[in-house]
Every structure is written in C-alpha cells, then in structure tokens.
Amino acid sequence: MNKPYRSHLKSAADLETTYEAVRAGFVALALEKNRRATPYVVQARALKAAASQAQRPSDLLKIPAIQSGLVTAAGISDKAANHLQKADKRKAVEELIANFLEPAGMNFVEELVFRFLLTRGDTLGGSMRNAGGFMAQCKLTRSIIAHLKLAGNGYRWLHGESNVWSDTPEDDADIELHVRGLSWQINGKTRTLIYNLTVPLFRNNVDLSLFNSAPEALCRQVYGNAAAYIALGELKGGIDPAGADEHWKTARTALDRIQTSFAKHKQKPHTFFIGAAIETKMAKEIWSQLQSGKIENAANLTDEGQIASLTRWLCSL
Secondary structure (H helix, E strand, C coil), X not given: CCCHHHHXXXXXXXXXXXXXXXXXXXXXXXXXXXXXXXXXXXXXXXHHHHHCCCCCHHHHHHCHHHHHHHHHHCCCCHHHHCCCCHHHHHXXXXXXXXXXXXXXXXXXXXXXXXXXXXXXXXXXXXXXXXXXXXXXXXXXXXXXXXXXXXXXXXXXXXXXXXXXXXXXXXXXXXXXXXXXXXXXXXXXXXXXXXEEEXXXXXXXXXXXXXXXXXXXXXXXXXXXXXXXXXXXXXXXXXXXXXXHHXXXXXXXXXXXXXXXXXXXXXXXXXXXXXXXXXXXXXXXXXXXXXXHCCCCEEEECCCHHHHHHHHHHXXXX
C-alpha cells in the first residue's frame, strides 16, 4: 500500500520552504497585523475627538467617556487594569497628566493619543506572537471545508467563543476565523477534529486531534480513552526561518510524547506534521521519520498541493 505522504512528496527537498513562500508569509503577517491594528486606530481617533473637548489636561478627568482610554494611555494594559483598584488607576492617570500631558502644553491631546497607541501597540505585539498559529489553523480549516464541500459532504463546526456546535451555514465566509473544531461523516462513521486540546493521557496540548466520535459525545471520558483517537498532529505556522528549528523541536517532542503515551495503552493513532517554515536540515529529519514510519504524513503549509493532499488523507481516515 502506498504511503500517504508519497502522494505529494518525492524527497526531503519537497518539504523545504521556498524563498518566495517565506516572502509571501511575511507579507501575509503584515496584512494580518494591520487588520488587528484597525480597532486600535479607530479607538485612538475616537479618543482624540473626545479629548479635544478639554481646555487643559486636568479637564480630561471630567470626561466620563474616555476614562478607560486615559488608563490605557497611562501605560496600564487591560489585563493589569483588571487587577487594580479604581483609586490606583486614578492615581496613574493623574501622574500621566502631571508628568507628560501638562508639559506638552497645547499639544496635550496629541501626546495623550501617542501614549494610548504605545500601550495598544504592546497589546498588538502580544497578539501577533500567536498570529502564525492562528493563520495556519485558518488555512487548514478552509482546506478541510473545501474538500468536504467538493465531495458533497456537509460538516458541523464548533464556535471557539460560544463553544456551541452548529450545522453547515449557508454562507461560511470567514468561518475559519472562529472555528475550534469540525465534524463530518465518512463511510457512515462520524469524525470530529478538535484544535488545541489538552490530552488527558499525557496532559499536554496537541494542535490537532481527530476522534472516532460524534461531537455531542465528546467529553473528558472520551478524551481520556486512547482508542477514541484516530489521528493526532502538530501544526506550526511560524514563517520566520530563524525560528523553524525551534518549532520542529517542539513538534517532534510532542509527537514523541503522543507515540509513547498511546503505546502504553496499546494504541497507535496516525501522526502527522504540518509546518510553514521548514529548512533543509529539518526537512531531512522529517523525511527520515516518514520513511521509517515514525510519523505517517507531513506537509509544508505554504504548498497548496501538499495541504490539499494531506487534507484528503485526513478526511478519509
């Protein structure tokens, strides 16, 4: 029987990320950063408009609608603000006014907006650290949905925020931005894929877990049943070549842990790896693991053909 990875890979070199793909990946990240920054820019504009009512910096304390924005401009993140008393936040704003806004003279509103954006920039930077993984998940989700639709199959999806399963929507544009799980039928059997699950068998997170179960039946007992797992995989979406080796080391450790833990329960689920940044040395190691059967499938996330092939395989299990 032909090994599944042979459908899209002929050698280790096929796994390597091209320069063009790296360039496109960085551009995509830049676009995503701008998308995520848009709400902060709109907030800053609203803050400027409201703060412009003040004649002097101290008047800002008399405008109820901008008090949260003043706290942000004082350098306090949303997370930190949740742990501070109202008096502490007030004191921070008063120090902002005394130390930075009053010395700015007539330009105090601009100074306020600049400092607001500095804090929001830190927030954006934090969210962007996980952007590669989020974008990778979106891309794989869209590929799975495309395969199911072409095959004439419906699907159900788990909303990441509400944690509610829903049927295939009529308009599924941008649905990948909110998905935490997918479920479909294959040969009369139900398959359910869950993203970012802490597997009770070894208490570590796994990027992709495919179950032989209906979504409604999933519970801690099922998650703790080794026989319920069909496949487990690692998905690494970071595109920066400098971090490629570290991503693979993390994924390799996770895959080793999966194999060791399931072997104790006399189970051997399918294992696979998908990565965006794959360098030469890393590609050779992945190829070696594929040839030895240590992992069953792998694909470069930046190659549409490879992702389509791996998706077909995953949906056929």
